Every structure is written in C-alpha cells, then in structure tokens.
Amino acid sequence: MIAPKDVRQATRPVISVLKSPEPGASQTSQVLRGELCRVFEERNGYALVQLHRDGYRGYCETAALSMDVAEATHWVSVPATVIYPKPDLKSHPVEFLTMNAQVQVFAVEGSYAALRGGGFIFQNHLHPIGAHHADFVAVAELFLNTPYYWGGRSVHGLDCSGLVQLSLHACGVSAARDSGEQEKELGTPLSNHDNLQRGDLVFWPGHVGMMQSATQLIHANGHFMNVTSEPLADVIQRTDKPISHINRLAH
Secondary structure, X not given: OOOOOOEEEEOOOEEEEEOOOOOXXXXXXXXXOOOEEEEEEEXXXXXXXXEXXXXXXXXXXXXXXXXXXXXXOEEEOOOEXXXXXXXXXXXXXXXXXXXXXXXXXXEEEOOEEEEOOOOEEEHHXXXXXXXXXXXXXXXXXXXXXXXXXXXXXXXXXXXXXXXXXXXXXXXXXXXXXXXXXXXXXXXXXXXXXXXXXXXXXXXXXXXXEEEOOOOEEEEEEOOOOEEEEEEHHHHHHHOXXXXXXXXXXXX
C-alpha cells in the first residue's frame, strides 16, 4: 500500500498520545498497533498527529510510527492476544496486542495467522476487517476489573470514554474519543429516564457509562479505579453532578 508521506502507522502495541511533545507530559489517549495517523510536524523526537479513526490530535514518539504503511486485513477481536515467533503456543511470545489493534495477515499455518513483518497470532483471536461483534455492552463486559487509566484505550487500562469507544469500535460503530463529543454525537437523548435499556449511554459532565440493564451500569471510573458494574442508583447517590443526558443508540 502506498500512503502519502505524512501518513504513518503505529508499530508498537500501545503508544501514548501526549498533551505536549516532552517526556512526562500528560497522556490524553493512545494509538494501537496498525492504526493510522497523519503527521503535521515533528520536533524533539515527537510528532503532532491526528488519528484517522477518531480524529484525535496529540503528540506521539516519532520512533513508534512508520512511513511503511501496510494495509490491515484483520483486527484483534479479543481483549488481548499474543504474537508468537512460531505457530506454536509454547514458543516464547514476541509481544502482546490488544483489542482493535490491526494487522496484515498473508498466510495461515494450522490454527495460526502469519503476519507481515513476522510473527503468528492464534487465528480465532482475529476478525477480518469489516467483521464486527454484535453487542457493544457484551464487549465492555469483557473488560470488567480492568484498571482505570487516564487516556487508556486497551486492556492494560481504560478511562470512561475509552471503554465506550473501544466497545463501539469493536461493533463497527464510529465514536469520538472524549465523553463530551460522544454525548453530542452518539444516539438520541431520552426525555424520559424511567425506562432505561441495555446499551443506553449515561452522561455526566466529564463522565460516561453504559447500561447493562434497566438498572445496572458498567463504567471505567476513578472511584473504584477500575471498570465496574454497579447499580446506576449508587452512582447517582455518590455523585455531586447530575446526569446531563442519557442517549439511546439506534438498534
């Protein structure tokens, strides 16, 4: 695949997107292996990028991005998987990839997919590009007890909007990175909050969760510092900010 010279591809499993181009800067998001971004400028070993998938902007280490862009054929469809040096589960792993990372498969050996650039992934841990999960809440439930991590988009750590975005992306639904944009763009606001359904998105200023049922909420939160399932009523009781919107996505 020939890409414009300002388009780069993430080569590491998870790359921090930083607020400024310097070590120790605050992480605001992450780029996963295989994802594409546009580079606007480079300085101090960092590149100002805009992610193709969600339009998010920030700074990444330039060394983690490649101008050699390989068109992805598959994406990781489980919370995490292993790249092996050989198609053998006892071979020492090369690295771990997380859900929604993208790879190019060029061959299949037994139960393993051979990757461009080397390595093998268990084939059942991949979906072809264009194939998706059906239930984004079920995807979110796979990440229960994952640590809370500001800017996180992976099984290693998630923030509230990262959990929502990751789950929707796995189901083929585009979603912005931040909860404020998600609140504006995802679904239709409900005027009546009395009859909630699985999949309804609940927004507070600076926070979002999703309903597992009419009463139960799953969300990545700083109160428990992980992805938690709890009654919505408990969250309302301990939160000093009122719910701003509850949005329902089209089914």
